[in-house]
Amino acid sequence: MNKLNRVILAATCASLLAACSTAPQYQQPSPAVPEEWRATDDGDGDGDGAGAELTRAGTDLQWRDFFTDTGLQQLIAATLEHNQDLRTAALSVEVLRARYQIERSALYPNLAINGGSTRQRLPADLSPSGSAATSGRYDAAVGLSTYEVDFFGRVRNLSAAALETYLATEYAQRSLQTSLISEVSTTYLSWLTNRDQLELAEATLASYEENLNLIRQRFEGDVASSLDVTQAQTLVHQARTQVARFDRLVKQELNALAFFTGHNLPSTITESRSSIPIAMGPIETGLPSSLLTRRSDILEAEHKLRAAYADIGAARAAFFPSITLTANAGVASSELSGLFEGGSGAWLFAPQINLPIFTGGRLKAGLEVAETTRDIRVAEYQKTVQQAFREVADSLAARETYKIQVDAQQALVDANREYFELAQNRYNAGVDNYLTVLDAQRQYFSARQQLLSDRFNQLAAEISLFRALGGGSHQS
DSSP: OOHHHHHHHHHHHHHHHHHTOOSOOOOOOOOOOOSSOOOOOOSSSSSOOTTGGGGSOOOOOOHHHHBOOHHHHHHHHHHHHHOHHHHHHHHHHHHHHHHHHHHHHTTSOOEEEEEEEEEEEEOTTTSTTSSOEEEEEEEEEEEEEEEEEOTTSHHHHHHHHHHHHHHHHHHHHHHHHHHHHHHHHHHHHHHHHHHHHHHHHHHHHHHHHHHHHHHHHHHHTTSSOHHHHHHHHHHHHHHHHHHHHHHHHHHHHHHHHHHHTTSOOOHHHHHOOOOSOOOBOOOOOOOGGGHHHHOHHHHHHHHHHHHHHHHHHHHHHTTSOEEEEEEEEEEEESSGGGTTSTTOEEEEEOOEEEOOOOOTTHHHHHHHHHHHHHHHHHHHHHHHHHHHHHHHHHHHHHHHHHHHHHHHHHHHHHHHHHHHHHHHHHHHTTSSOHHHHHHHHHHHHHHHHHHHHHHHHHHHHHHHHHHHTTTTTTOO
């Protein structure tokens, strides 16, 4: 066969292989994606509220750009380096990568050098010469073992499915990383908030104890009643309860941070005196359609869907004949000394074809499983997209409303402080009873506690938006 014929044969084979693909053409589902994020009215009636600027195209925000607090950055870095869940996910990616390499290797012939020897004795009744004989054989060859000629794409589709599964696992790891970053940062902010709550409760307890001592002195001087003393004691006991509660929460959340970091908690964290609020980088949401390429869980669901399409191709190819080749070439001799002498050449070529005729419905059921799995993956992809848009919409709504809530709560704190000061002055002047002071103290303390909680929720909403937009998944 001359060179031109070889080229023509190779081109023909390539065309046949391409034409025999049994995998259905992948079609990305078309989820209902809004053209822009829903904006809220800012109260001036023009509809250009806090969400109006969110239609600007944004870029993927990395966690180091968003979390600007130095202590939190060190905490996240330690978590990404030492967290065991993330390590397990990374090792799972390596396992899937190796499995893909295993499937991909089936596309190529396996060549091996084989050598061996055999000794055999035949009894007289089995020997061609009619007498017992002992014979030997020595072989050395380069062989091709059971290589499947992939005319119908079964092996290619199995390889493609393994690749898509590997990529899906890689995106699952990125999604876990984003979740870990968000969870660690939220826990850190909760720890700071509860530490502030503890300081507030301790300061309030000291104030209540001081008031109790004053009331007792007034009672001993017949200026205050026993009811005033009892009411003051009630406030002290309530404050002590709050101190114990927040002390417990602070310790438990510090333990949680240590767990996230694999007990490699940076020393700067425990020594830090950072307090809420902590500045965070700005977030631009970009167009809604960009979410399909920014969220790792959506990309994970899409690669799982692609793997399901490839599995259908492999299941369809199982209906067609499979051709396997076994071949080797080398030397053989009855004596080891004659193994490489002239005339000792030997070769073997053994093609096989297998055409399924009756399998008891196994192949049909396998195809049904593959097609049904594809439909499941489509539904999972659609659900993942819908969940993603809901999370972004909820986070935007929280961000827009918590600012208003925090401002209103701050105004309430200021009003309660004035109320408490007026009530204390009026009680000292003998105008009002201590019940009014008690009520004012309770409201002032409760308002300050709620303000700290609202500030935490405001920052937690920013973190939720950061996570919902898929931020932080492309940078370690």
